[in-house]
Amino acid sequence: MTKAGLFLTFEGIDGSGKSTQARKLADQLRAQGHEVILTREPGGSPGAEEIRSLVLEGDPDRWSAETEILLFTAARRDHLERTIEPALAAGQVVICDRFADSTRMYQGLSRGDLRGLVDQLHSLMIKREPDLTLLIDMDPDTGLSRAKGRQGAEERFEDFGPDLQKKMRAGFLALAHEFSDRFRIVDGNRDMDSVAQDVTEIVQAALR
Numbered sequence: 001m002t003k004a005g006l007f008l009t010f011e012g013i014d015g016s017g018k019s020t021q022a023r024k025l026a027d028q029l030r031a032q033g034h035e036v037i038l039t040r041e042p043g044g045s046p047g048a049e050e051i052r053s054l055v056l057e058g059d060p061d062r063w064s065a066e067t068e069i070l071l072f073t074a075a076r077r078d079h080l081e082r083t084i085e086p087a088l089a090a091g092q093v094v095i096c097d098r099f100a101d102s103t104r105m106y107q108g109l110s111r112g113d114l115r116g117l118v119d120q121l122h123s124l125m126i127k128r129e130p131d132l133t134l135l136i137d138m139d140p141d142t143g144l145s146r147a148k149g150r151q152g153a154e155e156r157f158e159d160f161g162p163d164l165q166k167k168m169r170a171g172f173l174a175l176a177h178e179f180s181d182r183f184r185i186v187d188g189n190r191d192m193d194s195v196a197q198d199v200t201e202i203v204q205a206a207l208r
Contacts, residue, residue: 005088007128008203009099011175012136013168015143016188017195021136022097024196025203029093034207037087040097041075045082048075065111072103073121080126093207099130101179105171110164132206134199135176138188140165 008025010018019040026038042052055063055071063071076099087094100122108115144165176183184202188195 005091006093006207007084007088007096007131008093008206009096009101009130009133010136011098011101011133011172012188013138013140013143013165013172015146016136016138017146017192018134018136018188019097020192021134021186021195021199022095024192025199026095028196028200029095029203035090035092037083037092037094038097039079039083039094041079041099041102042072043075044079044084044096047078047082051075051078065107065114066117069103069107069114069118069121072107073125076100076103077125080128096130099133100126101133101172101175104175105168109167109171129179130182132203133176133179133183134202135172135183135185136188136195137169137173137185140169142189143169 010022012018022038022040026036029036041048042055043049051071051074055068055075084094084096100118103122104115104118108118140162144162173185176185186195186198186202
């Protein structure tokens with residue numbers, strides 16, 4: 001592994017299984033002797049975790065899309081400063097469950113065309129992309145059924161309904177085409193171990 005570290009992100013619609021795959025990958029890489037930071041967005045630092053509860057809980061119409069973009073960007077900046085960049089500087093592998101691509105989709109597309117605003121703020125305040133992004137592609141109806149089955153408090157985006165999930169899936173696939181140099185698409189409509197095997201092969205190639 002290089003001293004610069006490796007920054008990996010998992011993306012996908014709600015219920016795609018990306019969080020499970022991120023955990024499985026972290027466990028496997030640690031078993032192989034890599035130093036790994038497993039983190040998530042929104043969140044990943046104390047300040048960002050406080051913002052997480054603001055944006056993921058409550059009524060779907062709690063915030064305007066513009067306000068959400070500012071909240072997510074603030075959380076990401078704190079996460080980057082306090083968790084991601086120090087770990088990469090130490091040569092560690094950072095595995096993040098969601099990053100800027102989720103904001104490009106959920107806030108950039110969900111309630112109007114705000115992608116330009118998302119990208120402007122990203123260029124101004126974040127200024128970096130992952131080294132590798134794994135998109136766990138999942139049938140939207142299956143994903144939403146899984147996500148709602150969790151019955152947790154953080155279901156604000158699931159509560160927007162199936163139309164949003166279908167729009168997000170199409171958007172993520174388009175994003176994978178736009179950033180084809182770093183995106184790898186993994187079929188999530190299979191058993192967990194088959195998905196994990198594909199993920200492992202992709203990441204091992206990147207580490208080599």
